[in-house]
Each structure stands twice: as structure tokens, then as C-alpha cells.
Amino acid sequence: MNVAASKRPARRRSGGRPAGVLRDLRQAIAPLVRAWSPVPPTFLGLTLVAVALWAFFAIGKDDADHVVYALSAVALAMVALSNVVVGAAAFFLWRALRARPSGVPETLMAGTEATTYFACPSLRFWPLVQVAVAWGDPDTAAVTLEPDGATFIERVTPSERGRYAHVTRRFTVRDIFGFASLTFSRTWDQPLRVVPAVGRADTTLAVRRATSDGYSHPSGQPIGEMVEMRRYVYGDPMRHVIWKTFARDRQLMVREPERAIAPRPAMVAFFVAGEHDEPSASTARVFLEQGLLGADFVFAAEGAPRPTHDRGEALEQVIRSRAHRDTQADGLISLFRAVDRARLDNLVIFVPASDGPWIDKVLTASRRLPLPPMLVLTVDGELESATRSRAQRFLWEHEDHSDPTLRDLPAVYDRLRAANADVRVIHRASGRRLEATQIDALRAL
Amino acid sequence: MSRDARHLGAEAIPVQIVKVIVYLGAGWLILAPLATPVGIGAAGVAVVIASVLAGVAVRKRLRPRAALTLGAGAFAVGWLASSLVRNSATLAGGLGVEGTVWTSDALFFGVALLGALFSVRYLAQRSRLVSVLEAAIAVFSVVYTFASHRYCQLNQPRDLVDWLLEQGISDPQPVLYGIGTAVMLLAIVMFMRRQSAWKTLFSMAVAIGVGVGVYFFIETDNLCNSPKPPPWAQKIGDEGEEKSAKDDQDGDPAGGQDKDGDGKPDKDQNGGGGGKGDKDKDKDDKGGKGQGGGDGRDGPQGGGGSGDGDSPYGKPPPNSPQPVAVVAFHDDYDAKDQVLYFRQQVQSRFDQTHLSVDSSGKYDKDVITTYPTTGPVTAGPGENPDLFTTLPTSVYLLADHPQPISLGQAAELRPLDNPNPDLFVASYDVTSYVLPERLDRLLGRKSVPDDWDEATAEHYTEIPDDPRYRALSDEILRDIDLRFYDDDLMKALLIKEWLEKHGYYTLKETHTDATDPTASFLFGTLRGYCVHFANAAVFLFRSQGIAARVAVGYGVDTSKRAGGSNLLILGNMAHAWPEIHLEGVGWITFDVYPEQSDEPPQQIVDQSLESMLGEIARKDPTGGRADDPDAAAFPFGAILLVLGLLAAALGVALYGVKVFRRLAPLLTGERDKHRWAMRAILDTFADVGVVRQRGETREAFARRVADVTPTFDALTMAHLRAALGHPGASAAPGATVRDLYRQVRAEYRHKVPLYRRLYGALNPIGWLMVR
Structure with a gap:
């Protein structure tokens, strides 16, 4: 051929x-x-x-x-x-x-x-x-x-x-x-x-985990009575597992707050454009198209003249933000001014997994908020790179070993965690949410 | 091959095969004279293994640093192990001498070379720059191997030329051109980017066409740059010989004598007798510079050669004289002085300051100056036959000469068929007089006979109007033994001895600025070359009343010859020497051998070239290279026949399989009909270049070709149902596989143009492409 x-x-x-x-x-x-x-x-x-x-x-x-x-x-x-x-x-x-x-x-x-x-x-x-x-x-x-x-x-x-x-x-x-x-x-x-690309199907799962399935407050405290139940997913607290159900039909189920009582969060979201932000744009698209920001969301992307409530326009802002990578989170302050301060408790910021001026700007802006925003980093590339032995790394090239987001993630993650930021890392290719141990493994890359 | 491998630059298998072949060839060319057969074999194995490993490494995505490390490691291990085997007394004792050498070679060329080649082959597939280096290695190996033929040393390289001669090919130039063309085409293949097989074949056909075109364009180019085509390269007809003869008949046998009487040769003519050259930088020409007392700079080769001072082969290399003639001896002969003199012409006429060729026809009648074109040419009276012995020889000229050259004093020249007009410009038989007596046996004779008239005696004894000649010769002869007081030969011997003792042979002193170069030499530094010595000797002889003249031709030192009945004369053997006349004897060679010289001894003639040319001259078509002259030539015809039969068999097999696969749907039972019908349709599409791509499902392929045959989708599904389900599954509602097959074929015929179907029908390998 x-x-x-x-x-x-x-x-x-x-x-x-x-x-x-x-x-x-x-x-x-x-x-x-x-x-x-x-x-x-x-x-x-x-x-x-x-x-x-x-x-x-x-x-x-x-x-x-x-x-x-x-x-x-x-x-x-x-x-x-x-x-x-x-x-x-x-x-x-x-x-x-x-x-x-x-x-x-x-x-x-x-x-x-x-x-x-x-x-x-x-x-x-x-x-x-x-x-x-x-x-x-x-x-x-x-x-x-x-x-x-x-x-x-x-x-x-x-x-x-x-x-x-x-x-x-x-x-x-x-x-x-x-x-x-x-x-x-x-x-x-x-x-x-x-x-932007759409991640794999189970990205939704990761996103749902990242946002506590849309039922709980992102800070982790459940609101309301734990009367609903759903299937167990990786990361759920063991104390929420319904062991009686498991003993009866071998199905792992967990309790969750009552839908009627749990406030459906109407999130405010901001997309930070920067280098290697394409995986992050994919996640933002998934949030928008899956309705994970809630029905009454407010969204703004870098370079957008004003926030929007429309999904299509929001996606368009994400697309156009590519032309504003140099400003790096400057639009975040404009968003703060345009949105009711009370709603900023549910702020999600999609950030690129690469180092840049946006980190300081986001952290500085976050300090002005009553609750820390959730920073969603999305990385790309194959995670198996981290599991290769030294000899393997010496001998063989790896398909995605050069992916910059995986390579830069540990440093970015450390800086954000050092500022006590609420950081969620999503791996676009697998849809998994990366835990601290997996991020540590990437340091060997 | 995966897409990743393509992105990484992994070469296509055919290109890798070509490169392996090129490496094997280059390795053989370089190592053949250096390594043992075991080493060469190990190197060949290493080439194959290294290429395979490198290909695998690229596909498996081995890192460059790892490849370099592994290659360097293998090289170091092989090299160290080889050195250990060679230097270890214990191992050498156990393995024996031969075993030690073989083991050492096997380790070095099998392991060390493997490591180096692996790294190079790997990098070549990763970097185009290294690929260029590979091509350069291949080109260099061939150029280096065949470099010995440079400067028109076309008897080199021996292996090639010997083989060519055995095949009856006496001119290796076209073969060398062909080698260069083929090598460049192979090197260019190594540059080739990955592409489709069709484009590769098409482009290579064009490239080969370009190569063939260039070959035929340059085939007749004469790199030897002679004014006349070199004898190796081009045929020289009778025109050249006739021209030479005509020149002689025009009364200008010297082809360059000084006609204006200014004491210097005309610029467009020879300053000396015989050569035409005017390039004093050419060492080949120095043997006879300034002939005739000219300024020396315009002097040509002393007696031979042709072509404006260049070697007859055009551009000679430094210190690499060119062959100008081959002489075949018919009898044994040993020169007394270990020097054979081949005279071309003589200069006896005094022109104010120097000697030149006499064009009056009155003198020097004993010298033959015309070629025997129609019949024998006989010399005039001169020598006493009773004192000389006759020696028959045959002369084969490799370069144009205005006058024929002949050994000693030629008595008769006879025409001789040119055994190889491609090689020789002229050939003739010579009967020469050679003097068997030692010179001292001729003492007691006068030089100028009494029967010479006054004009003749004056002609051969005239010298410059300079009293110093007489004074010097008197001074030399002052202490002559009184017993030989009136003996001309003794006087000449003493003068010769004095010149040999006091003269200094050098090519660095040309005396070109002097009005009388001979006087400048003789009464100056006494440093000069043969022309100065010859003219000085002649003037000194003449000052004592001894008839003398200067002979011009070639002097061949036989002291270092290996023997044989053939003698090769090179351009740098051109020489000038005195001749004196003795009453009752005739003209005898009377050369001066200076005891002091700063010139290296005469170059040893390439025995192989001498032998080869001699054998060719003797009409051995193989040039003496064939052990058995009657042995059959290399069986090109048989090999071509076998190759042709193999190709025909392959073609028959390919077409046979194609026809069988095409007819199988009609011959097989219903149970397997779906499979054969599917194959036949896929073959049909493959014949015209439409094949299922990697990763493309059968269904997707069927959809892709639906524009051509919409029914093929149904046939595909029927095949899949039968193949994956039950063999007896129905093809399609209301249709059989046979119906679908016929329908597909009908649609194919309807949609595909006739020319493409014809192309497909002729394509024997389409079925090999089916996936």
C-alpha cells in the first residue's frame, strides 16, 4: 500500500x-x-x-x-x-x-x-x-x-x-x-x-467520579439522606457499600443522597487555554455535552467576550479559545465579575496539564473564592510508559512516551497540590481518573 | 508492515534485499584482497544477519542509542576476541596457524563487522543522511577496486582485464563505463523512498533507461584525450598510417625540423626528430628534449610518440608513462650494453647552432624513414653486412609515429597485417643489423672513408664556428696513447669517456635561454640530458674529423627485464644518442652514459602488460591469458538459455496457477464453490490493481467495489455465510453462488474498460496480491 x-x-x-x-x-x-x-x-x-x-x-x-x-x-x-x-x-x-x-x-x-x-x-x-x-x-x-x-x-x-x-x-x-x-x-x-475530540466512553464515568456523579458537592460532603443507591464504582467509600445487597445477589451497590433532596449543582465553568490543552478541551466538551455542568450552568472559555449558558456557544468558545492561548486564564477575572459570587462555590476550571503562567493566575484567583474551585486536568498518552523497566526504557521507544501532558503532569500536579487546590486528573485515552500513586509513577518518565 | 514502521522509515523488503546485495558486493570487493575466505564468508553472513536484525530493530522500535550501544558492544567484543586469538600463544598453539587466522578473521568479520553493520543499517533506516553514506560506501568500494585503471592503465585491474581478454574483449573501456553506470544505478536505489511496487518498478525502469542512455552517450568518449583516438578505445584505420607516410614523402620525415634556420624549432613543429610534443612539463618527453640543438623547451620526445607532446594515451599520470610500441623478437638477442636502441630518425645536417634532419635526400640514406605500406622498404648502403648480424623483429605501434622505429640499423621493413586494429596503429616486420662485436675490436679504422666526396665529409663533420669545440676536444685528447694517435674510434672513445665522467645527467637544466644550448651545456655546467650529451658528443667528434650524427628514438634498458620475446616501449624511454661512422663498418651507436645523474633509473615495465600486448600482437585473441587458447569462452549463451528457461517456467507456473484459480469455480462442487468463486473474483480485481487493504474487512472491500460490481457484496456475504456458518448455507435468496459469480463477472466486464481487462489478463502475479 x-x-x-x-x-x-x-x-x-x-x-x-x-x-x-x-x-x-x-x-x-x-x-x-x-x-x-x-x-x-x-x-x-x-x-x-x-x-x-x-x-x-x-x-x-x-x-x-x-x-x-x-x-x-x-x-x-x-x-x-x-x-x-x-x-x-x-x-x-x-x-x-x-x-x-x-x-x-x-x-x-x-x-x-x-x-x-x-x-x-x-x-x-x-x-x-x-x-x-x-x-x-x-x-x-x-x-x-x-x-x-x-x-x-x-x-x-x-x-x-x-x-x-x-x-x-x-x-x-x-x-x-x-x-x-x-x-x-x-x-x-x-x-x-x-x-475537540471526545474521549472514550468511560470518560463519562471518570467525569462522573470527578464530579461525584453530579449528586454531591464537589468538596466531597454528601447533602441529604443516603437513600438512593447505585452500582459501585471504583473509588466509592467502603462505608457506602450496601453489604446486604451484596450478600443477597452479589451486586456491589452503594448508597447515595436522595435525588430530590440533593441540590443539583449549577456549575460555573471556565476553560483555560494553554499549551497542550487539547485533552482538557475534550473533557470540557464531555462536560458540556453530557450535561455534567447542570442545566443552569455558566461557562466561559479563554478569550470569550462574555459567559454563556448555551452548550453550543460554550463549545464554540472552547474551539475559539485556541487563538487565545497566550492570555492564559486572564479571562477568569472577567468571569468572576460577570457571575454571582454565590455561584462560584461550584466553580470548575478546566486547565491544561502543562506548566505555564496560568497556574499562578488560577491560584491567585482561587484565593478570592469562598471554596476552592475544582481544577480538572486532562492528560493524554499511554500510562503503561510509567510501568516500563529501566532496561525497557533504554531499549525500546514507546508510542506516546513523548506526550507532553503526561510528562509535565507531576510537576503541575505538585504545584497545584502545594497550594491546596482541589485537583482532579483525568486520563483521556482510558477515561480513568488518575490517583496520586499513578501520578507518582509518571515521575519516572 | 505496520504504519508505525513506515513512519519510522523502515525500508521495504526489496530495498533491503538490494542493499544486502550491494553490501555483499562491496564487502567482497574490499575484503577479497585483504581477508581469508573464512573472513569473507563471515563478513557475508554478518551482512545478512546485520541487515535482518536492523530491520527487526526498526520495526520493534529499538532506540537509536540502544542500537548504537549494541552495535558498538558487538564490535568491541569481536575486535577484542579477534585480537585475543591472534595474540594468545596458547590459543594459537591449540588452533594452529591456519586455525588461528581463520578464527581471528571469523571473529572480526563475523562479530565486529556485524556490530558495525547493524548500527549503520539501523541508522540508515532512521536517517536519510546515513542512507546516503551507505550509497557512498558502495560507490567507493567499486571506485577503489577499479581505480588501478586510471590514467588509461587499461590493463588493470588484472582480474577484470584478464577475464575480458579470455572472452575475446580487448577493450575494457565499455565494460568500465558499464560498471560505473550500474554502480550509480544501484547507489541511487539506496536513496529510494518507500512507495508502491508499481511506482518502484516504473521508476527503476526509467532510471535504468537513463543509465543505458548515458552509457551509450559516453561510450565513445575518449578519456585519454589524444588528438588521435587512443588505440585502446577506437579503431584507427589506414588514414593515420597513410598520413604518416605522406608526411614522410613530403620530405619532412622529421616532422618538425627547424626550417627557418633560426636555431630554434618552429613552434608548430618538432624541435627534434620524431616527436611532436611541445610540453616540457611532461616527463615522458624529457628524454629527447631540445633535439637538434634547439632551445630544448620545444623539443619533443626524443624519437617517439605522437601528439603534441602528450603521451599517445593523452593524459599520462604522474610518473606513469604510456606504452607506445611492442616489439616481438624472432630470435634471441642480448644487447651488449643492456640497452636496446630503437632508432626513428637521425639528425646530421648542421643548421648554424644545432643538428637537424637532413631533408635533401642526399645523406642518411641508410635510415628508413617511410612505412612499408605496399611493399618492403630497404635501407640505402651504409653498414657492412659482413660485420653485423641480422635480427628479425616485428614492431607493433601503439601510438602514431611520423617515422617507423626499428631496432639498431634497419636493413629492411616489410608490411605486416595488423593483428588488432583496435589496438595497434601500425605493424611491420623489421630486419635489423646489430653489431655483435665489441667496439674495441673495431679500432684502427678511419671514420671518414676516402670514397666519400667532399660534400658528404663536410656534411657529417660540420660544427659551429666556435673554436672552443676544437680546443676542448684537443684538450681531452691531449693524453691519448700515441699508439692510437690517429685512431678515430679511440678519439671518440676518449671524448665519450670524458663526457661520461664530467657530465651530469639531469632534466632540470634545459639551457633554453642560450643561443647555442649545446655550447651552453658543454662549456658551462655540463649538466643536461641526453639531447645535450648527444649533440655535444657529436660536435666534439666532428671537431676531430669524426663523422657523427645524432640518432633519435627509444633506448630501452633491458637490465631489469624479466625476459620474454616481447618488449614494450614506453613513452618515457624516448632517447637521443650519437652515432659515428667507421670506414668498412658503417654507422654505429655510440651512446654516452653519464656517471652522475639525479634522475631515477628507468621504470620497470609492467610485465603483464608487456606480455599481454605481445601475445595480442602474435594473434592470440586472449592475450596469452587463457591457459588453453582453445578453451571455450565463458558460456554466456548457456547461462542465458538457462535463465530464459527458468523465466519461462516461472511464467508458465504463474499463468498456470492463475488459470487454475480462474477455472476452479466452474470445476469444483457446490460445497467449495463459494470459496473458489470468491478467489476468482478477488484475483480478477487484483489483476487490475484493486486489492483489499490491510485491515479492510471483506464486507468493506465489497462495498468499496460496489460501483463496479454491486453483486459482489451478495457474493461476499454468501461466502462468509458459507465459510463462517454452514457450508451448505444458501448463497442468497433465490440465487446460487454460480449465479452470483456469473453476475459479478458480467458486471465487471461491463464496467471495466477493455484495456484494463486486457492488462489484467496479462498480469501473471495478480493472484499473489490477493488478501
Whole structure:
């Protein structure tokens, strides 16, 4: 199967993070690479041409080395042919794309692969030529191409939420040897909305646990008589287990406050945008769509002009908050001013699991509240990384070992716990709520 | 292969196989002259194992640091173990000499090399840069192996050239071009990115086409840069020989004598007799520089060679003279002075300051200056046949010469069929006079015979109008034994002895700025080269009334020859030497051997090249390389036939399986019909390139091709029901598998264009792609 994949160079490499020097070097030459991208010869091609020319004249002709003469001539011919073919193929592709629609659905979901209807010519009858497609806007989408006859099937996986006025694709036509590469862009004026990803189904469970199933006060004190019962879930206090029921039919049930009496919390929620906030946005979406904030909730996201009571608008605020990552919890004070102070007892703040200025701002703002807010951190990546032995970590790479949220979690968690904040950590991939012992295990990463 | 592996850069299996082959080839080229067979075998095994392990490591996502550590560890263990085995007296005693060497090689090349290769192969799959390094290693190994042929040393590398000669291929240039082309194509494969099999094959076909095109484009290129095509590379017809002969007949046999009488050679002509060159930087040319008393700088090769001062092979390498002729001896002959003189022309006419070739036709009639094109060419009277012995030889010229060269004094030249026009520019038989007597046996003879007329005597005794010549020769002869007071040969011997004792042979002193270079040499530092010594000797001889002239040609030192009946003359053997005339004897070689010199001794001729060229000249098509000249050549035809039969058998087998699978639904019973019908339809789609992707369910595939055959979904479900449920389950309501199969085929024929169906019908491997 021929899959031409275009990926983000640093963040999306599953093979691991580039070394620091390499990363810095890439960043340093990135402008040069972009400026050079419309020109077919690659660095490898130019280098080969230089070496081949030198070998052709200095060794092949001057020293009468027939082998070097022939191989350098072949090298020069191949580089020349590659550049010609790539240039012609790029021109053909550019003309073929002029009238083609973008084929992108109006809404995509972050972290979820979607097939577009974009028909990109595969140039299968062009020798030496490969076509790669990357998205320039949104620039965080990973694209895979699968040949299907004369065209490619495009599958796109946006990694971050956002709203975009147009879609820009970068088409790279290159030869299979790496001697020539030409990149051009094409923009379609089409709005695109990338919604946050939804976690797994049992995320709901974790969220329900994080919020005490919506029946109890987040601070943990049950209100009302314990007359209702439900199935036991991990983390329920043993004293709430109804042992008689268990003895009768082997079902573990726990008591919970009477629905009629337990005040259904009408939460106030705020979404802090920041680096690596995509898992947190997923959790915020789950809260909103599952109604876990209550019916009369107030929600605001970073950068939103005013709080909202509407779920759709709230989700839209989360989507648009991606553009306000630099402000980092500045909108929290605006929310405090806009909401009745009494309602701030039920404040939930969705925070990114990465270090940043938002920590100090949130902690400072929390001190002004009568009750500490619940901070919901959401992390991503595989937890098994923490259970690997030292030898395993030395020998084998791990799929998500580079996930920044897992890596940064212990430090962020420590800072928040040191300020006596009420921190709940949710693991998006598994939907589990992470306990302190599991977070400690992550310190080995 | 998983998507992760692709993202990590793991190479496709075919590319890995190509790289293993390239590594094996490169390893063999590099190690063959260095290691034992055990070491080479261990290295080959290490290449295969390292490549497999590296591929597994990449797929299993071994960390680079771990790969490097493991590779370095294996290298260190192998190296240390190998050193231990080699240096341990105990182990050496137990294993024996051969066992020690083998064990050491096996450990080093089997373990240490395994570690190094594992690291390189792993990194090459992770980094394109290292992949380029791999390609560079492959290219370097080949270039290094074949580098010995540089500077047109086309008898190297021996293994290749010997084998080619055994196959009757005397010109290795096209083969070397082909090797370079193939190596680059292989190296380029190592650059290749992952892609579909179709694009890989298509692109490689194009790349091979480019390689073939380049090959044919450069095949006729003459890297040897000769004004005339080098004998190795291109055929030289009669045109060249005719031109040479014409030049001679035009009365300019020297091809470059000073016609303007200014004492210096014309720039566009030879300053000396025989060569054409004008590049004084070429050491090959120095043997005969400044011939004829010219300024020396424009002097050509002393007597041989052709082509504007370049080697006849064009660009000679430093200290690497080029072959110019092969001489085959028909009788045994040992030179008295261990130097064989091959004369091309003589310079006897005095032109104010120097000697030049006489173009009047009155003198030097004993010297043959024309090639025997239509019949024998006989020398004029000169030598007394009774005192000389005749020696028949055959001369095969590898480079153009204006005049023929011949051993000693040539009596007759006869045409000879050119045994290899690709190689030799001319060939002829020579009957030479060689003097068997020692010079002292010829004492008592006059130099200028009485029967010479005054003009002839004047011609051979004229010297510059400079009294110092006579004064110096008188000074040299002041202490002559009175018994030989009037003996010209004794006088000449004393003068020769004086020059040998006081002269200093060097190529660094050219005397080019002097009006009379010979006087500058003789009355100056006495430092110069053969041209200076020859002219000085001749003028000193003439000052004493001894008839003398300068001969130009090649002087071949035989003292270091290994023997054999063939003699190879190189360009740097060009030489000039004096000849004196003795009454009743004729002209005899009278060379001067300076006792002091700063020049290295003459280079030893490559015996293999000498032997090879000689055998080719003797019409042995293998150049003497074949142990049995009648042995059959390499069985290319048989191998091609076997390969063709194998390919045909493979094709028949592939098509046979294809046909069987296609007919099976019609031949099998109802119980298995669903399975064979499904296979046949999947084969049909695979033939045109539509196959089920990894992870794609049968149902999903059926939906994907529903545009082509909507009924295929029903057939798929029928197959699944039968395969996963009961074999006798009904195919579909109101339809049998046979009906569905026929319906699918009908839909396929209706939807798929004819050309694609034809392509599918011809595709023998489509069924191999079915999942």
C-alpha cells in the first residue's frame, strides 16, 4: 500500500522527539527551507551535483577514471531528469487542482481521522514522482494519502481544535530519490470547524467520579439522606457499600443522597487555554455535552467576550479559545465579575496539564473564592510508559512516551497540590481518573 | 508492515534485499584482497544477519542509542576476541596457524563487522543522511577496486582485464563505463523512498533507461584525450598510417625540423626528430628534449610518440608513462650494453647552432624513414653486412609515429597485417643489423672513408664556428696513447669517456635561454640530458674529423627485464644518442652514459602488460591469458538459455496457477464453490490493481467495489455465510453462488474498460496480491 504521509516535523513524530540541537537547527533553517520550497533541486540533489561534477572532471576526465566518469555522468543525468520531471509534474498538478473543490467537511474532530472528498491526482503514470499533501491551514492536521486509481484518498487527522476561514493545502511533488522537490500551496475559501475530540466512553464515568456523579458537592460532603443507591464504582467509600445487597445477589451497590433532596449543582465553568490543552478541551466538551455542568450552568472559555449558558456557544468558545492561548486564564477575572459570587462555590476550571503562567493566575484567583474551585486536568498518552523497566526504557521507544501532558503532569500536579487546590486528573485515552500513586509513577518518565 | 514502521522509515523488503546485495558486493570487493575466505564468508553472513536484525530493530522500535550501544558492544567484543586469538600463544598453539587466522578473521568479520553493520543499517533506516553514506560506501568500494585503471592503465585491474581478454574483449573501456553506470544505478536505489511496487518498478525502469542512455552517450568518449583516438578505445584505420607516410614523402620525415634556420624549432613543429610534443612539463618527453640543438623547451620526445607532446594515451599520470610500441623478437638477442636502441630518425645536417634532419635526400640514406605500406622498404648502403648480424623483429605501434622505429640499423621493413586494429596503429616486420662485436675490436679504422666526396665529409663533420669545440676536444685528447694517435674510434672513445665522467645527467637544466644550448651545456655546467650529451658528443667528434650524427628514438634498458620475446616501449624511454661512422663498418651507436645523474633509473615495465600486448600482437585473441587458447569462452549463451528457461517456467507456473484459480469455480462442487468463486473474483480485481487493504474487512472491500460490481457484496456475504456458518448455507435468496459469480463477472466486464481487462489478463502475479 502506498501511503504518502505528511506530518508535523517535531510534534507528530512518533519516533520520538528530535534532539535539541537537531530541533534548533531545523527551526533555524525553517525559513530558508520554506523560501527554497518552490525550487526543485533539493540540498541532496545540489550536493550530489556538486560532487558529481567534481568527480566527473577531476577524477573522471583528468585522471581518466572510466568508472567515475560513467557513474558521475549517470548521477548528473538522474538529478537533471528528476528536476525536469518534478517540475513538469508539479505544473501538471497545479493545473489539475485549479478547478477541484476542497472536499473537506465543514466540521472535523480533533484527533479523529476523517476522509475528505478531495480528489488529488496521484500521478501514478509519472515516473520517479511522488506526491505528498500537507495542510497549511489548519497546520496541525496530519494527512495520509492512499492511492485509489488515478487519485488519492485523503484522510486527515486534525490534532487541535479551531475554526478556520479557509483550508490551505501544501502540495509537494518530489522524486523518489530525493534529488528534487517542489512545494506549492492552494487555498480554498471554505470555513472549517475542528471540534475537540471526545474521549472514550468511560470518560463519562471518570467525569462522573470527578464530579461525584453530579449528586454531591464537589468538596466531597454528601447533602441529604443516603437513600438512593447505585452500582459501585471504583473509588466509592467502603462505608457506602450496601453489604446486604451484596450478600443477597452479589451486586456491589452503594448508597447515595436522595435525588430530590440533593441540590443539583449549577456549575460555573471556565476553560483555560494553554499549551497542550487539547485533552482538557475534550473533557470540557464531555462536560458540556453530557450535561455534567447542570442545566443552569455558566461557562466561559479563554478569550470569550462574555459567559454563556448555551452548550453550543460554550463549545464554540472552547474551539475559539485556541487563538487565545497566550492570555492564559486572564479571562477568569472577567468571569468572576460577570457571575454571582454565590455561584462560584461550584466553580470548575478546566486547565491544561502543562506548566505555564496560568497556574499562578488560577491560584491567585482561587484565593478570592469562598471554596476552592475544582481544577480538572486532562492528560493524554499511554500510562503503561510509567510501568516500563529501566532496561525497557533504554531499549525500546514507546508510542506516546513523548506526550507532553503526561510528562509535565507531576510537576503541575505538585504545584497545584502545594497550594491546596482541589485537583482532579483525568486520563483521556482510558477515561480513568488518575490517583496520586499513578501520578507518582509518571515521575519516572 | 505496520504504519508505525513506515513512519519510522523502515525500508521495504526489496530495498533491503538490494542493499544486502550491494553490501555483499562491496564487502567482497574490499575484503577479497585483504581477508581469508573464512573472513569473507563471515563478513557475508554478518551482512545478512546485520541487515535482518536492523530491520527487526526498526520495526520493534529499538532506540537509536540502544542500537548504537549494541552495535558498538558487538564490535568491541569481536575486535577484542579477534585480537585475543591472534595474540594468545596458547590459543594459537591449540588452533594452529591456519586455525588461528581463520578464527581471528571469523571473529572480526563475523562479530565486529556485524556490530558495525547493524548500527549503520539501523541508522540508515532512521536517517536519510546515513542512507546516503551507505550509497557512498558502495560507490567507493567499486571506485577503489577499479581505480588501478586510471590514467588509461587499461590493463588493470588484472582480474577484470584478464577475464575480458579470455572472452575475446580487448577493450575494457565499455565494460568500465558499464560498471560505473550500474554502480550509480544501484547507489541511487539506496536513496529510494518507500512507495508502491508499481511506482518502484516504473521508476527503476526509467532510471535504468537513463543509465543505458548515458552509457551509450559516453561510450565513445575518449578519456585519454589524444588528438588521435587512443588505440585502446577506437579503431584507427589506414588514414593515420597513410598520413604518416605522406608526411614522410613530403620530405619532412622529421616532422618538425627547424626550417627557418633560426636555431630554434618552429613552434608548430618538432624541435627534434620524431616527436611532436611541445610540453616540457611532461616527463615522458624529457628524454629527447631540445633535439637538434634547439632551445630544448620545444623539443619533443626524443624519437617517439605522437601528439603534441602528450603521451599517445593523452593524459599520462604522474610518473606513469604510456606504452607506445611492442616489439616481438624472432630470435634471441642480448644487447651488449643492456640497452636496446630503437632508432626513428637521425639528425646530421648542421643548421648554424644545432643538428637537424637532413631533408635533401642526399645523406642518411641508410635510415628508413617511410612505412612499408605496399611493399618492403630497404635501407640505402651504409653498414657492412659482413660485420653485423641480422635480427628479425616485428614492431607493433601503439601510438602514431611520423617515422617507423626499428631496432639498431634497419636493413629492411616489410608490411605486416595488423593483428588488432583496435589496438595497434601500425605493424611491420623489421630486419635489423646489430653489431655483435665489441667496439674495441673495431679500432684502427678511419671514420671518414676516402670514397666519400667532399660534400658528404663536410656534411657529417660540420660544427659551429666556435673554436672552443676544437680546443676542448684537443684538450681531452691531449693524453691519448700515441699508439692510437690517429685512431678515430679511440678519439671518440676518449671524448665519450670524458663526457661520461664530467657530465651530469639531469632534466632540470634545459639551457633554453642560450643561443647555442649545446655550447651552453658543454662549456658551462655540463649538466643536461641526453639531447645535450648527444649533440655535444657529436660536435666534439666532428671537431676531430669524426663523422657523427645524432640518432633519435627509444633506448630501452633491458637490465631489469624479466625476459620474454616481447618488449614494450614506453613513452618515457624516448632517447637521443650519437652515432659515428667507421670506414668498412658503417654507422654505429655510440651512446654516452653519464656517471652522475639525479634522475631515477628507468621504470620497470609492467610485465603483464608487456606480455599481454605481445601475445595480442602474435594473434592470440586472449592475450596469452587463457591457459588453453582453445578453451571455450565463458558460456554466456548457456547461462542465458538457462535463465530464459527458468523465466519461462516461472511464467508458465504463474499463468498456470492463475488459470487454475480462474477455472476452479466452474470445476469444483457446490460445497467449495463459494470459496473458489470468491478467489476468482478477488484475483480478477487484483489483476487490475484493486486489492483489499490491510485491515479492510471483506464486507468493506465489497462495498468499496460496489460501483463496479454491486453483486459482489451478495457474493461476499454468501461466502462468509458459507465459510463462517454452514457450508451448505444458501448463497442468497433465490440465487446460487454460480449465479452470483456469473453476475459479478458480467458486471465487471461491463464496467471495466477493455484495456484494463486486457492488462489484467496479462498480469501473471495478480493472484499473489490477493488478501
